[in-house]
Amino acid sequence: xxxxxxxxxxxxxxxxxxxxxxxxxxxLVWQVRNAEQxxxxxxxxxxxxxxxxxxxxxxxxxxxxxxxYQNTSNEIFLQPYEFAVNPLxxxxxxxxxxxxAEHGDTRPIDELVAAHQRWVTTVAEPMIETVRIGGNTRDPxxxxxxxxxxxxxxxxxxxIIDTEKQQNALAxxxxxxxxxxxxxxxxxASLVSGILIGAFARNRLHAVTDAFQSTLVxxxxxxxxxxxxxxxxxxTLTSIGDGVVVCNSEGCxxxxxxxxxxxxxxxxxxxxxxxxxxxxxxxxxxSREPLENPFEQVKRTNxxxxxxxxxLIQREGAALQIDCSGAPIHDRFGTLLxxxxxxxxxxxxxxxxxxxxxxxxxxxxxxxxxxxxxxxxNPLDAVVNLIYLMKTGSTPEETQEFLQMAxxxxxxxxxxxxxxxxxxxxxxxxxALELKPIIESxxxxxERQLAHAQITVTSSLPDNAIITGYPAELRQVxxxxxSNAAEASTPGSSIEILARIISASRGLSHPxxxxxxxxxxxxxxxxxxxxxxxxxxxxxxxxxxxxxxGLWVSQGIIQKHGGSITVESRTSPTDKGTTxxxxxxxxxxxxxx
Amino acid sequence: xxxxxxxxxxxxxxxxxxxxxxxxxERSGYKVITALxxxxxxxxxxxxxxxAVVLDYAMPxxxxxxxxxLMRERKPNVPILLLSxxxxxxxxxxxxxxxxxxxxxxxxxxxxxxGSLFEN
Numbered sequence: 001x002x003x004x005x006x007x008x009x010x011x012x013x014x015x016x017x018x019x020x021x022x023x024x025x026x027x028l029v030w031q032v033r034n035a036e037q038x039x040x041x042x043x044x045x046x047x048x049x050x051x052x053x054x055x056x057x058x059x060x061x062x063x064x065x066x067x068x069y070q071n072t073s074n075e076i077f078l079q080p081y082e083f084a085v086n087p088l089x090x091x092x093x094x095x096x097x098x099x100x101a102e103h104g105d106t107r108p109i110d111e112l113v114a115a116h117q118r119w120v121t122t123v124a125e126p127m128i129e130t131v132r133i134g135g136n137t138r139d140p141x142x143x144x145x146x147x148x149x150x151x152x153x154x155x156x157x158x159x160i161i162d163t164e165k166q167q168n169a170l171a172x173x174x175x176x177x178x179x180x181x182x183x184x185x186x187x188x189a190s191l192v193s194g195i196l197i198g199a200f201a202r203n204r205l206h207a208v209t210d211a212f213q214s215t216l217v218x219x220x221x222x223x224x225x226x227x228x229x230x231x232x233x234x235x236t237l238t239s240i241g242d243g244v245v246v247c248n249s250e251g252c253x254x255x256x257x258x259x260x261x262x263x264x265x266x267x268x269x270x271x272x273x274x275x276x277x278x279x280x281x282x283x284x285x286x287s288r289e290p291l292e293n294p295f296e297q298v299k300r301t302n303x304x305x306x307x308x309x310x311x312l313i314q315r316e317g318a319a320l321q322i323d324c325s326g327a328p329i330h331d332r333f334g335t336l337l338x339x340x341x342x343x344x345x346x347x348x349x350x351x352x353x354x355x356x357x358x359x360x361x362x363x364x365x366x367x368x369x370x371x372x373x374x375x376x377x378n379p380l381d382a383v384v385n386l387i388y389l390m391k392t393g394s395t396p397e398e399t400q401e402f403l404q405m406a407x408x409x410x411x412x413x414x415x416x417x418x419x420x421x422x423x424x425x426x427x428x429x430x431x432a433l434e435l436k437p438i439i440e441s442x443x444x445x446x447e448r449q450l451a452h453a454q455i456t457v458t459s460s461l462p463d464n465a466i467i468t469g470y471p472a473e474l475r476q477v478x479x480x481x482x483s484n485a486a487e488a489s490t491p492g493s494s495i496e497i498l499a500r501i502i503s504a505s506r507g508l509s510h511p512x513x514x515x516x517x518x519x520x521x522x523x524x525x526x527x528x529x530x531x532x533x534x535x536x537x538x539x540x541x542x543x544x545x546x547x548x549x550g551l552w553v554s555q556g557i558i559q560k561h562g563g564s565i566t567v568e569s570r571t572s573p574t575d576k577g578t579t580x581x582x583x584x585x586x587x588x589x590x591x592x593x
Numbered sequence: 594x595x596x597x598x599x600x601x602x603x604x605x606x607x608x609x610x611x612x613x614x615x616x617x618x619e620r621s622g623y624k625v626i627t628a629l630x631x632x633x634x635x636x637x638x639x640x641x642x643x644x645a646v647v648l649d650y651a652m653p654x655x656x657x658x659x660x661x662x663l664m665r666e667r668k669p670n671v672p673i674l675l676l677s678x679x680x681x682x683x684x685x686x687x688x689x690x691x692x693x694x695x696x697x698x699x700x701x702x703x704x705x706x707x708g709s710l711f712e713n
Contacts, residue, residue: 374651377678378607381696385613388700392620405609451606451653 006211009204016200020193027189031182038175041102045168048098052161055091058084059116059153066124066146070137078128088116095160102167112156119149243322245341246329247276251295254338263322263345265315280341281313285321294326298339302328312343321347356537357556360549364479365423371448375416379409419444423479426472430561432589433471435499435515436461442478446486455489457482459497465515468587473557480550481519481580487542488523488578496520502583514563514585521578525571534567558582599711600624600642604634604660605649605676610696614647617700618707631655638664643671645710647703648690650677658686665689672710676703 065081068074096109123146130137237244243260247253253271256279261267264279271279282291288311297305305326311319324343331337386402386409394402419441439461443450450457485495497519504513526534526541533539535555540546558565563584570577601623605611608629615625626641628634631652638646646664650657661673673690675682678697687693692706 374678377696378610381678382607382610382613384697385610385617385700389613389616389620405613409609448651452651454653 006208009208013201013204017193017197020189020197024186024189024193027185028182031178031185035175035178035182038171038178041171042168042175044098044102045164045171048095048102048164049161049168051091051095051098052157052164055088055095055112056154056157056161058088058091059150059157062088062120062124063150066127069131070127073131073134081124081128092116099160099164102164108156108160108163112153112160115149115152115156119146119153123149242342242344245276245280245343246338247295247341248338249299249336251276251299251339253279260343263312263314263320263343265318276339276341282308282310282324283313283319285309285311288319294324294341295339298326298328299336302336304328309346320345321350356549357553360547360553361423361476363547363549364476367483368420368423368445368479371445372416372420374448375445376413379412382406382409415444419475423472423475426470430468430470430587430589432466432468432587432591433474434463435465435467435474435517435584436463438471438474439478439497439499439517442475442482445479446482449483450486450495453486453489454491455486456494457497458494461497461499462501465499465501466586466591467515467561467584468589469561469584470557473560474584477554477557477582478517480554481582484550485519485521485523485578485580488525489521490523493522495522512585514583514587517582517584519580519582523577525576525578526567526569527571531567531569535565558584561585562587598622598624599644600626601645601647601707602626602628602634602637602641602643603647604628604631604652604657606630606652607649610649614703617704618647621704623707631657631660634660635663635667638671639667643668645707646671646673647707648673648675650675650679650682650686658682658689661686661689674703674707674710 061080061084065078065084068077069081071077092109092113096106096113099106099109123142127137127142127146129135130139130142237246237255238257240257241259243263244255244257245253245260245264246255252273253276254273256264256266256268256271264271266279276295277293280293280295282293283289284291291308291310294305294308307323307325309321309323312322312324313319322343323346324341326339326341328336329338329340383406386406390399390402422438422441423445439459443457443459482495482497489495497517500516500518502514502516504511530539530541534551536548537552538548539552540548555565561584563582565583566581568579568581599622601618603611603614603618603625604627605614606629611627611629615627618625626637626643628637631654634646634648637643646661648657648660652660657675657677661675664671664673672692674692674694675687675690676694676696678695682693691710694702694706
C-alpha cells in the first residue's frame with residue numbers, strides 16, 4: 001500500500017459518516033416539514049372552530065335583536081341584529097376561506113349561508129317590517145317558520161363545528177404519529193449508519209493494518225537481506241587476496257582487510273579513523289620521493305585511477321613494491337561517499353620478472369657462446385700454429401710475417417671479447433651513446449651466425465645517431481632482433497638495417513627527437529594471430545630453441561628507454577618478411593667531451 | 594718424422610688459419626691442397642688423388658659433417674680428420690670421421706693425429 005492509497009482510505013473513512021449524517025439530517029428536515037404542515041392544519045381547524053362559534057354567536061345576536069324588536073318595537077332592541085349583519089358576512093367569508101384551505105368541501109358553509117339568507121329574507125326582514133308598520137307579529141305562521149329556520153341554522157353550524165373538531169382531532173393524531181415516526185426514524189437511521197460506519201471503518205482499518213503489517217514484514221526481510229549482503233561483501237573484502245583499504249569521503253580509514261593489515265603493518269583497530277595518508281604511504285620506486293595518495297587522486301578526478309606501481313612504506317618503515325589502484329564509491333546521485341584502494345605485493349613478481357630477464361640475458365649469451373667460442377678459437381688456433389712455426393725455425397722475414405699475422409688474429413679476439421663484455425658491463429645511469437658502434441658490435445658477434453646462414457646484412461647507419469640509454473641492454477635488444485631476423489630468413493636472403501635520425505619538428509607521429517632503427521628481413525613473416533602474441537612472455541615460434549622471452553624483454557628494455565617497438569609483417573606469397581621499427585628518444589644525457 | 598709426399602686436402606673458411614695449417618703440414622713433408630669451402634673442397638677431393646682430408650667443421654653453406662658424408666660416399670677409404678672450434682659435436686657426425694679434434698690443441702697434436710692415419 002502506498003501513501004496515495006492510505007490517503008484515499010482515510011478520506012473514505014472520514015467522508016462516509018458525513019454522508020450518513022447528511023442523509024439522517026435530510027430525513028429529519030423532511031419529517032419536521034411534514035409536522036409543520038400538520039400543525040398548520042391543526043391551527044386552521046382551530047381557527048375554523050372559532051369562526052363557526054363566532055357565526056353562531058352572531059346569529060344568536062341577530063335572532064335576539066329581531067325577537068327584542070318584535071316584543072318591544074323599540075329600535076334599540078334591533079341594534080344587535082344590525083350590528084351583527086356585517087361581521088357575519090365577514091365571518092362567513094373567513095370560514096369559507098378556512099374550510100377551503102382545509103379540505104376544499106365548502107358545501108356546508110354554502111348551505112349555511114343560503115339558510116341564513118333564507119332566514120333573513122323570509123323571517124327576520126318581514127318581521128322587522130311588520131313591527132315597523134305595526135302589524136301583527138304574533139302570526140304563528142311566521143314564528144313557526146322562524147323557529148324552523150333557526151333550528152336548521154343551528155343544526156348546520158353544529159355540523160360544521162363537529163366536522164372541524166373532527167379535522168382537528170385527526171390532525172393532532174397525525175402530528176403525534178409523525179413525531180413518533182421521526183423519533184423511530186432518527187433512532188433507526190442513527191443505529192444503521194453507526195453500524196455501517198463502524199463496519200466500513202473497521203474494514204478500511206483492516207486494509208491499512210494489513211498493508212502496514214506486510215510493509216513491516218517486507219522491511220524486515222529487506223533489512224535481513226541487506227545485512228546478509230553486507231556480511232557477504234565484508235567476508236569477500238576480508239578474505240580477498242589483495243589488500244583493500246576503504247576510507248570515507250574525508251579520507252578517514254574505515255576498513256583494512258587482513259591482507260592490507262599485513263602489508264601496511266597497521267591493524268584495523270589502530271588505523272580506524274586515521275587519515276588514509278598516514279596509513280597508506282606511497283613512494284616512487286626509483287627516487288623514493290613521496291607519491292600522491294590514490295585517495296587524493298580519486299577525490300581530485302572523481303574517477304578510477306589506473307594501476308600505479310609504487311613502493312608502500314610500511315608502519316615500521318620497510319618498503320614493499322606494490323601495484324595499486326583507487327576507485328570512488330558513489331551514491332545514486334553521484335556524490336562521493338568514499339574511496340576503495342586495492343593493492344597487491346608485487347615484490348615476488350618483480351623478482352620473478354627480474355629473474356626471467358636475467359635468464360633471457362643468459363640465453364642470449366648461451367646462443368652467442370658457440371659463435372664466440374668459434375670466433376675466439378679460430379684466431380687462437382692460428383696464433384698457436386704461428387708460434388709453433390716460429391719455434392721450429394723460420395727466417396727473420398718469415399718471423400716478421402708470422403708476428404704480423406698473429407697480431408692481427410689477436411686483434412680479432414680482442415674485438416670479440418670486447419663486444420661480448422659490452423653485453424654485460426652495464427652503467428647504472430643512462431648515458432648518451434651512438435647507435436652505430438653499438439649495432440656494429442652486435443653484427444661482429446653475429447657475423448659467424450649470419451655467414452653460416454648465408455645471410456648478407458646491408459646496413460645504413462649514420463654517424464651521430466645519438467640517444468640516451470643503457471648500452472648493454474640495447475646490445476641485447478639488437479642482438480635479439482637481428483638474430484630473430486636471421487633465424488626467420490631463408491639462406492641467401494638479406495637483412496637491411498637502417499637508422500634514421502628524427503628531429504623534433506618532424507610531425508606529430510614522433511613529437512620527440514630520437515633515432516628510429518628499422519630492421520627488415522625477407523623471411524616467412526609472422527601470421528596475424530602470432531603478431532598479437534609475440535611480445536608476450538614465453539611465446540615462441542622456435543619450439544625448444546627459443547625461450548619465448550626475447551621480444552618480451554626487448555620490449556621492456558625499449559619501454560624503459562621511453563621508446564617504442566612496432567612490428568609489421570607481410571605474409572603474401574609475393575611479398576614476405578618482417579619489419580621491426582625501434583624508436584629511441586634522444587633524451588637528456590650529454591655526450592662525453 | 595717427415596711424411597714423404599702424402600697429398601692432404603685442407604678445407605677451412607678461415608683464410609689465415611688455413612694458410613698457417615698449410616705451412617705446418619708442408620714443413621712436415623706433406624703435399625697440401627686447400628679449399629675455402631665444402632663445395633670446392635669436394636671437387637678437389639674428386640679431381641685429385643687425395644690421401645687424407647683435414648676438414649673444418651664450422652663453415653658457411655655446408656658444414657664439415659655434410660662434406661665428410663659426401664666424401665665417404667665417393668671415396669670411403671680416404672681418412673678424414675675433423676677439426677672444430679666447438680666441443681661436443683653430435684656422435685653421428687664424429688663417427689663418420691677417423692679422427693676428431695678441437696682447434697687450439699696445437700700443431701704437434703695435429704701432426705701426430707694426421708700421421709697416425711697413415712700408419713694403419
